[in-house]
Amino acid sequence: MAAQTILFDFTLDKDKTGDEKQRQDVAKILRNELEHIFPQLELAYCMESPENGYFAVLHENKDTVITVRIFQHGLLTLNVEYFLPEGKEPVLSFEGAMRLEKVLALKLKAVKGQKLPALKRGDVARYFPSSDERIIEYDIDKVVYEARSPFQKIQIMHSKTLGNMLLLDELQNIAESDLIYTETLMCRGAENYEGKEICILGGGDGALLYELLKENPKHVVMLEIDELVMQACNKYLSVICGDVLEKRKTDQYEIIVGDCVDYLKKFIAEGRKFDYVFGDLTDIPITDTPEGETWDFIRTIFEHSFQVLKPDGKYLTHGNGSTCTVGLRLFEEQLELLRPKVKFTTTKAFVPSFMEEWLFYQVTFA
Template sequence: MTAQTVLLDFSIDPSRIGDKVGLKDTVKLLEKGLLEFFPQLKLIFETSTSDGHLCVFSQNDAIFLNARFFNHGIIAINIEYFKDNVEQPFVTFDKIRSLEKLLRKMLEAERSKHFPPIKRGCRIDVYLTSSDERILEYDIDKVIYEGTSPFQKIQIVHSKSLGNMLVLDELQNIAESDLIYTETLMQRGIENYEGKEICILGGGDGALLYELLKEKPKFVTMLEIDEMVMQVCNKYLKSICGDVLELRKSDNFEIIVDDCMIYLDKFIKEGKKFDYVFGDLTDIPISDTPTGEVWNFFRSILEHSFKILKPTGKYLTHGNGANRPDSLSMFEEQLEKLEPKVKFTRANAFVPSFMEDWVFYQITFDDV
């Protein structure tokens, strides 16, 4: 059961709204067209606004329709109604499409657009956002798990096309469809991990560790702070993590549940060095400037990671969406400030559950 909102908009000659007579005729035309689809619709309120005019219609107190007439020549229509589990034939997508065509003709609109219903108040939330804050609607049909750890909100949802998906704090993280994400992060086929010492910072879904172990490394140390994430992924994302989150330790890997900064400091003091360090923590922040707690954390992770890398070592991490060049540029500016100097390359991959192109970084010492 959801409250549903259908959006339509039309572009007409602005003079037809700015002129009182023209506005009155346009409102009448709109009402005439609406009545063909909603025969019991009544105008219950209208008023002039600073930027045009507003009309509110209702049909049996079940459907409410707001029409905003903007002086710039835009008519924006919002239709709101409640839909229970029983199909309600008075508002269907085909009906809305037909309504748009009729109103476009009657209003002599230059252009028009209708959108599928936006579902609000759902028990199952089907909307997530892209890196550049666009609304993405998923074919999620059930919530498999939902809980809150000391660090974040954790959800496992099922998508008909993507499989089970891990959502942390309302952000999509990885789905069963996303092998390309892990393979691009680790640069499979490009990097040689056989016999190498590797450290993973984060990686609680287990996917990176699981795939790295197939490359026959000498040893992988994984530092993950959120025990609950690992337990949940071990239960509901077996296809991407195998049994690594269940075993936790073997002859070629160990998962340590703790703050990675504590162990980075420990490794630095011990003089421990790795061939590869993976930053599989949070994505590059979205902000106006590279300041604040998250950016400070990022800088600290980078500084500490290069202190535990061998001279020929490499730091690999995920960045952000390719549609956020501002965020990526700020991250690259931080790389330029590191001492000793580093250099980097980038790789892109379209990640199914992100529904967008994602950027990954490969960073080495500048003299390598």
């Protein structure tokens, strides 16, 4: 079950859309052209206002519905929407829509025009945002798993090119394609984990733990709050996490299900120290000010983490999309507030399932 929405927009000379009469003329040209493709097109409704221009609803048998807006500044938007039964050909094919855009741009004498690829609606969720709020369409063909834990909505979707993908609260987390994510987070090749003591905060997908264990650390303790995430990843993401979430504990590692802040406090009280602490928790929020629950949480994590780090230890964590300069800057400002003082370096990688470049931080005592 799906509807298709195809959006076109054209920029016209604003001297041709400034008054009602002009907009009516443009609308007439548009309607004439559309009738070549939709012969039974009817005008169902239109409205006008000096401030907001022209708006109209056209339809063919109430099936394909087309809305048109002509703003007085010269912008014309055209939305075509229809229901597409399974296995049927679309009313407007990809090439058909391309041709329509070209013809309309010509007839409307548009300065520029664009046609957006058809949007599929009501089908499996496939549109997710990049960190800078751009639309990304994934080639998702199946919802593999869906559940709500006490902490979050957990989904595992299958993408034809990226494999199984974990989504938490409808945000992309990690996919089978994303070894580069884990390798950049852990600075594989640049850091030597052999014989080291490591603490992972979060990391419920198991990928970081799985990769770290290949480097012969002395011991890794992983603190993950969400049992259900681990069960789901163990079952559907074993390509990236192996059997570490299945076993839960060996001589080399232990996964503790619980609130990492509670355990960090316990470690501080015991005087337990690590060579590496990994922050593999919530992403940095995209906000203009470092306020709210998430920022408080980030600060709490920082403060406790550095208390369990050896003097030459490192705190490694993911940042955000490299285009999110404001959020990243706020994150760095929080680091600068820490006492004792810390300093940091960054690494970055294009993460396939994020469809963008991601920034990672390596923090040490200054």
